[in-house]
Amino acid sequence: MTNVLAVVEQRDGVLRGTAREVVSAASRLAGQLGGSAHALVLGGPGIADVAGTLGGWGAEVVKVAAHDALGGYHPDGYPQVAARVAKEGGYGVVLLAATGLGKDMAPRLAAHLDVPLAADITGLDGEGGKVSLTRPVYAGKAFTRITVDASPVVATIRPNVFQPVDATGSGTVETVEVTEDPASWPTRVVSFEATGGDVPDVAEASIVVAGGRGMRDPEHWGLLEDLRASLGDDAGLGASRAVVDAGWRPHGEQVGQTGKTVAPKLYFAIGISGAIQHLAGMRTAGTIVAVNKDPDAPIFKVADYGIVGDIFEVLPRLTEEVRAVRGEG
């Protein structure tokens, strides 16, 4: 019997958007492997409230590791505790989300367990009892199918790719005693300065509004932010390499081979011509919309829908129209 452990994220006691995707992927895989899906959540005291939700998504056992020292992500503490839980539970597969946190935590977790890590996977299959994984390489210019000859198989899943599964249940809650000594964790988190408010990271947002050189000036970004805000809380901002190199936008927003590879359900490319390294980073988006004044821009070769025109005329109208149809205008 191969059980699958989903390590999920919470922030301030609220589960992150990727938590359901990780539990769903774990649950589907566990079904194929003839085992069951369990979930592990780490955080400060009081996070046990989320256990019921995780159970409802398909986790048969929900393990809660709550400790003052785990209130915020700790790069030494989280992987250590999770590795111990994974080892003691004898899991065959451990899944995390390929978020900023997951990308920091999963390699350390895998190294503690002395197993490889398949990072940022877009496909996972357990038919016939053998786990096969698909992952993009060269920022999405190609895909590889890989197998891992180690146990547990540790992988991070790309946000927005794995669909939720319908599940019913409540899940048995188990408390994980945190026996590790926080005094032995060398890293000290000094401060955190929020830059994006509640705007989701571009790699996790289900809708992305991305701007390029065609925006002409960093001061015009308010127009993109208006469109983003009109699309709701799950919409994030992205940027082309050109505008990041020009210092207009932070690198954290860059989409493409030297930035982030994203797979949102809806991607707006505004004033982005579509360099090969940018296209690689967003081509797996569900629906791509491009607005550009140049009808020959390469972006139109991958876009599902395009408008040719002056973005400074099109953008405000687009924001207005989205607000109207979403009933917020």
Add this chain to the structure above:
Amino acid sequence: MNISVCVKRVPDTETRIRVGADGTSIDPSGVKFVVSPYDEFAVEAALRLRESNGAGEVVTVSLGDEAGQDILRTTLAMGADRAVLLKGQVTPDGLATARMLAAELEGHDAPLILLGVKAADDDQQQVGPMLATILGRACATAVSSFEVDGDKVRCRREAEGGNEVVELPLPAVLTITKGEYEPRYASLKGIMAAKKKPLDVKDAASVPARISVETLELPPERSAGRIVGEGPDAVKELVRILREEANAL
């Protein structure tokens, strides 16, 4: 203070990828190989620290085949003092890579080990923190700038939704992202000097890979869609399509 920097040889990011005859790797013919861009930031960060300290040695290390000498020469031309090529198999198994690098780096008297936050080819973002875990060192990932202060290093890192400041005791491993460290171009003098700098070539420790690549395939081509219209008058129709046909709004 000595600093060791791990660098990887990858196809230039403008490369169009073709699948090789084996069906599991790329066809390297005509491909320009470069130092992975994030590793260049790490080399630049190391050089600047050495320059501000006025002392210490910067050593670059790469795992791969003989061809890796070209990118190590590039790092020497940028200003690294010496380089080590570990001859061994580069695979998607980042833990195997980290173990091979660790076997070499254990012998370096370098309180700081720097790497790029990720390689531009596999994009797994894992070798740095794995290496740190193996060596029992503290590690900060996605560092956009850092300062060494006595026996500590203070790092500003790109975290979700903002910037985080963390402090680590030395020795430490940092993975560097785009930020402060725009890499320098090698000067002609640097290129000439690089030819005389030491570049050791040795066999990497034997660590079997436990990830196998079964297939490598290009993604299905996205077919060009349709131009809904021109100018702001097309917006209404676009939004209608996104709602009613694409079900995306």
